[in-house]
Amino acid sequence: xxxxxxxxSHQVTQMGQEVILRCVPxxxxxxFYWYRQILGQKVEFLVSFYNNEISEKxxxxxxxxxxxxxxxxxxxxxxxxxxxxxSAMYFCASSSLDGAVAEAFFGQGTRLTVx
Amino acid sequence: xxxxxxxxxxxxxxxxxPVELKCNYSYSGSPELFWYVQYxxxxxxxxxxxISRESIKGFTADLNKGETSFHLKxxxxxxxxSAMYYCAPWADTGRRAxxxxxxxxxxxxx
Numbered sequence: 001x002x003x004x005x006x007x008x009s010h011q012v013t014q015m016g017q018e019v020i021l022r023c024v025p026x027x028x029x030x031x032f033y034w035y036r037q038i039l040g041q042k043v044e045f046l047v048s049f050y051n052n053e054i055s056e057k058x059x060x061x062x063x064x065x066x067x068x069x070x071x072x073x074x075x076x077x078x079x080x081x082x083x084x085x086x087s088a089m090y091f092c093a094s095s096s097l098d099g100a101v102a103e104a105f106f107g108q109g110t111r112l113t114v115x
Numbered sequence: 116x117x118x119x120x121x122x123x124x125x126x127x128x129x130x131x132x133p134v135e136l137k138c139n140y141s142y143s144g145s146p147e148l149f150w151y152v153q154y155x156x157x158x159x160x161x162x163x164x165x166i167s168r169e170s171i172k173g174f175t176a177d178l179n180k181g182e183t184s185f186h187l188k189x190x191x192x193x194x195x196x197s198a199m200y201y202c203a204p205w206a207d208t209g210r211r212a213x214x215x216x217x218x219x220x221x222x223x224x225x
Contacts, residue, residue, distance in 0.1 A: 004158075033212060033213075035213075035215075041217070042201075042215050042216065042217040042218060043159070043201060043215040043218075044215075045212045045213065045214060045215075048212050056212060091158075091159065093159075103161045103164075104161070104213060105160075106158045106159040106160065107158060108157070108158045109158065
């Protein structure tokens with residue numbers, strides 16, 4: 001069964017460094033998402049991506065964040081100049097259609113620890 | 116403001132007992148409603164959606180527009196149901212993405 005794959009599973013980085021979280025969505029999916037979950041808190045929407053551009057982003061997704069689909073298979077989340085409060089679990093998701101119609105499939109998450 | 120509320124952080128029941136995980140929403144328009152589940156060390160996965168009216172793993176959820184609720188129910192809990200459960204509306208206005216509730220941890224004791 002196809003799965004959304006995220007790498008790495010755990011990333012430790014120093015405050016102020018840039019990190020890139022990688023996701024390989026399911027191959028025929030068209031809609032891509034990033035969510036994050038700070039320890040003990042709810043899963044929060046960051047950004048949605050369709051047709052090679054951001055379709056929507058939350059207030060969390062400020063200039064520190066960017067997303068890219070560089071090669072038609074990977075979907076990346078870049079966090080510039082990481083802060084301690086960026087420590088969280090980051091989930092990638094994809095769906096074949098608008099998620100109101102089709103199920104969103106989630107990756108297993110990348111745990112980002114900023115020290 | 117659009118909001119989804121899961122009032123219980125933890126629900127602990129014994130095996131065989133009925134389960135009801137509460138979800139209330141405050142959304143304009145007519146949201147699609149979903150329940151997602153996350154078993155220990157596994158990824159978030161769709162459990163059910165109100166539009167399909169299916170029963171998955173014995174769980175059902177009825178949309179009550181009057182009470183703006185979408186509670187998840189199961190008549191007889193099993194130990195393997197222990198997991199985090201997230202109610203997630205998808206609104207047809209505003210943000211077109213899942214918005215998750217804070218989640219309820221269901222603990223089914225033997």
